[in-house]
Amino acid sequence: MTLTVVGSIAFDAVETPSGSRDRLLGGSAVHFAIAASQFAETRIVGPVGDDFGEGEYAILRHRGVNTDDIEHIPGGTTFFWAGRYHRDINQRDTLQTDLNVFEDFEPKLSEASRAADVLFLANIQPDLQREVREQCERARFVAMDSMNFWIESAHGSLLRTISLADCLLLNDGELEQLTDEPNLTRAARKALELGPRFVIAKQGEYGSALYSRDGYFGLTAYPTADIVEPTGAGDSFAGGLMGFLAAHESEIDEAALRRAMAYGTACASFNVEGFGSERLYELDRAAIDARVAELEQMTRF
Ligand code: AMP
Helix, strand or coil: CCCEEECEEEEEEECCCCCEEEEEEEHHHHHHHHHCCCEEEEEEEECCCCCCHHHHHHHHHCCEEECCCEEEEECCCEEEEEEECCCCCCCCEEEEEHHHHHHHHHHHHHHHHHHEEEEEEECHHHHHHHHHHHHHHCCCEEECCCHHHHHHHHHHHHHHHHCCCCCEEEEEHHHHHCCCCCCCHHHHHHCCCCCCCCEEEEEEHHHHHHHHHHHEECCCCCCCCCCCCCHHHHHHHHHHHHHHHCCCCCCHHHHHHHHHHHHHHHHHHCCCCCCCCCHCCCHHHHHHHHHHHHHHHHHHC
8 A cells, every 4th residue: 555745854953961963864755664664565645845956865765665755846955944952852942934935836746656555644735734634535544643833823724624634643732732621531532523433642652642522542652761852753653653554455443543653652662762863764664563462461452
């Protein structure tokens, strides 16, 4: 089964209390695709500028990510994001967001990307997420992410996009902000009323929670002590989750989602153990499966 993702393709600059990097391959769609490609053929859609070179393409292709729908905008500059982490690594400040080539981007998907069974609308302007959703008419499962930046600056558009998704993934704080509801359970219930069948709250080191109209499931994070830099953890979680679902032949129901969350959790745990998604570049599937097996010892899913 094929999987298409649209989202940011970026260069990131990050500062942590123990070190910094000024130019990392990042972006929500990139972190997602590097994790998802462990499980299923993943096609990435998004624009890049002249500064996006062979080295960046090589990282994606090395993981088997299909880059045919990365659109090079001549004369353009790739999306740029800068952030600084606090001593409590769960806290970060955004220092800079330069949309650059995303300002005028109009997604044009190839026939192969439009034919995806499973579609992920990673974090990007919600109008763009919707344009891609509308082009992928045959997708049998559509999930999406967003963030405070879009909740504040494009609220109406974001609500319209959410109404078209089967599953909404947000951080707990973002869900509360979206619904103006300080209690997470109530926030998730309100989000379900916007249209999706499933809502997943990402809770950083505390794990993740799945809400549906008649169910709840909570999963702890994989207990890693080696946190280096967490940018993209949420996207790697989504990549593992959606990759697993794309490879899943039968119906995408609550049981499938619970197991998919374990794969997402394992991918996210590797993501935080290095800068950007570096730790996943050379990872083999057996390492992911081993962490899923450990999680299964702790929780039944
Ligand atoms: P996460 O740590 O899961 O929130 O994902 C961080 C990634 O999202 C970074 O690699 C950034 O390049 C990207 N990002 C940050 N802000 C935005 C934004 N406003 N729109 C799209 N992508 C963003």
